[in-house]
Amino acid sequence: MRLALLGGGGFRVPLVHADLLADPDGLVDELVLHDLDAERLAAITAVLRQQAGGATRPRLRPTTDLVTALTGADAVFVAIRTGGLAGRAADERIALRHGLLGQETVGPGGICFALRAIPVAVDIARRVAERAPGAWVVNFTNPAGMVTEAMAGVLGDRVIGVCDSPDALCRRVAGALGVDPERAAFDYVGLNHLGWLRAVVVDGRDRLPELLADDAALRSFEEGRLFHPEWLRALGALPNEYLHYYYATRETVERLRATGATRGEFLRAQQEEFYRAARRDPRAALRLWRRARAEREDTYLAEARDAVGAGPRDAADVEAGGYQRIALDLLRALATGRRDTMILDVRNRHGLAGLDRDAVVEVPCLVDAGGARPLAVAPVREHLAALMRAVRAVERDALTAATERDRAAALRAIAGHPLVDSVGAARRVLADYVATFPELADLGEQDGPD
Template identity: 60%
Template sequence: MRLVILGGGGFRVPLVYGALLGDRGEGRVTRVVLYDPDPARLSAITRVLAEQAAGVPDAPGVTATTDLDEALRGADFVFSAIRVGGLEGRAEDERVAFAEGVLGQETVGAGGIAYGLRTVPVADALARRVALLAPDAWVINFTNPAGLVTEAMSRHLGDRVIGICDSPVGLGRRIARVLGADPERAWIDYVGLNHLGWVRGLRVDGRDELPRLLADPDLLGSFEEGRLFGAEWLRSLGAIPNEYLHYYYFNREAVRAHRESDPTRGAFLRDQQARFYDGVRSPGTPALAAWDRTRAEREATYMAENRETAGAGEREPEDLSGGYEKVALALMRAIARDERATLILNVRNGATLSALDAEAVIEVPCAVGASGAHPVSVDPLPGHATGLVCAVKAVEREVLTAARTGSRAAAVKAFALHPLVDSVTVARRLLDGYLAVHPGLAYLA
């Protein structure tokens, strides 16, 4: 099979290739095509992959190109892993938001809206190109904000685009680990939007083990989300939220911690990855070792401000090894080989959540096989969660409208309607601030 990675010069591409190296099954990926408009980044990542493949028999061949059409022709699977505006754009998203006293995180709040406004037009154009040149390909979307971007692409690709995220899988595995259950045998009742979901049950052999966890303060304090949210709040919810809900439930504390962080997360990653890419330009630099060191530091500092605010401590060693590449490989296997699997994915709602329309992309367990990913039937969310999901989905729809029509009013409305932006006046200033630093938003001027 031929796999195309859009954003092939991205830092996390070696995670995907590492997963492919371990796949020896029939119908596996034999050719990887990296597409990126930046030849220097392509060169750096190609070097890392070459070192990964050293000594591995029948490793998937790798080619790199800056020609999108050349990359897409003949594709069986396409991974969309782009970052419009780069990490410099992420750092600016944070700076502008924090100056207004609101959250600048790349997928949540003002920062997520700014990133979406930059990314959706590009993702839309990519989806159109895939539909024209590789109409039978399956597109797996890694690009954040994952649910929003997947919904944008689905307007051209239908159910052949599927969004993935490793947060729900990681959360489910942590809960199973604490409960002494096998994650492979557990049914994880997870429902919501990307970075806005809740584990409401974890069933093993038909028995829901989550009440046992919620009733035990020691167990709750033994894993990351338990420490992040606190036992009392989790018992009040009767569920375990995705870690990104810390930005909603403890917004003031999160904004304060992030504003006081120097550098911000985006600026840290911008500078860290610049050092990596600059370093591997030298032919004598061991590219894979440099990548490993950079990745370890990146993973260890993930959501560090939130953990510090909550006194949650360091990340567990088991959570430092990535995860989204494993979800992607499982998804490809299930589709290509009809290996039936249940995975938590971002797909069109259909009739799954009655509070949302059929075209809304949601994040739920899906039955996956040769015909794609199909959301399973789930119980309705409680009122507080439904309200939050509907509010954030309304924001996403305004972003899609702004990207499609160039409407400044829709962009302001997206900012103003978000639960973490507390003033229409602030929403207007946010858009003005982002227009001043992002040339890619000129279509809204």
């Protein structure tokens, strides 16, 4: 199989490559790495060649030409970051400047990211349709739900979104319960970065109630430490870690404003240093990458943990993650027809009442050679459903703004987000984003004073 990875100079690419090296089936025999930045691509290629040791499979083929990357591909992984980490840093910092949550995919920052990423993703989808019409497309690009939906407008159900947060939550919960995650059925429902685990069924019995009743067990894993036990019991469910930004907004904004650097600014500085060092000494690229990666993992969601006093991550929290493993399991099921059940980002169809059929939802899916089909979902409690509907309305406006270059829709998306409490602040944030990013210039207009 020929796998094209768009964003091939990205920092997390070695994780995908490591799983390909460890794959006993040797599913992928050629890995094409595409990136617009030749220097970043060279640095990551050096990491991969050292990581491979003497292994010759998969063959590596770096390129800066998109047509070359896509032509003949059997599968395409899309892991791009329009605007780079400098863009993420601006998304986050501008929101904070106006007293709003500054986060990569949640709130105003996520909307601005979508406004930049969606047009590029749609163009990639059209190129895939032309150059590799039979390829399966796996999207990692954030905001994953909106980007996947936009690409599905071109590719239909041949594009599937992947996020590792739900799978990591399920595995950590299984660990806290002392059960094998492969023996459990997980009832998870939501949108990307807005979901809840509602049941953990083992041998026909839901084990989640006993976990919710045990404070010590809840504090043994990351999500249990992020949310107060009383709140978890009130919900009757375990939230995805990103729900922290909704349930502890005030504390997180205060913490972020008191911190010297946002997460985007930290990662930008860290990765710039890695790429510089790898250019200076390509022979040390793998060692440099491993050191930077360890620091990155240790500080993941640090502002959220600090805001609620959750403490540092432990080994189990880090080990449970891994979008690359999910993506390769998905690819194996699609390529071989081997059936699997996975939590993925797919079009709703009629699975979740109250959401339109084109909404990309994050739910358990049955995967085989025919694609990924959402499984039946039990009715959603009103508290959860109301938040999903509110965020879905924001997504629709953001998609309209991105595809039709509609400023009014962009303003509605920002002002209507549950984490934005002022239309005036929304107008000022949008104006700052338009002034900062040249690709958003067509969303600008002359407004009167607030």
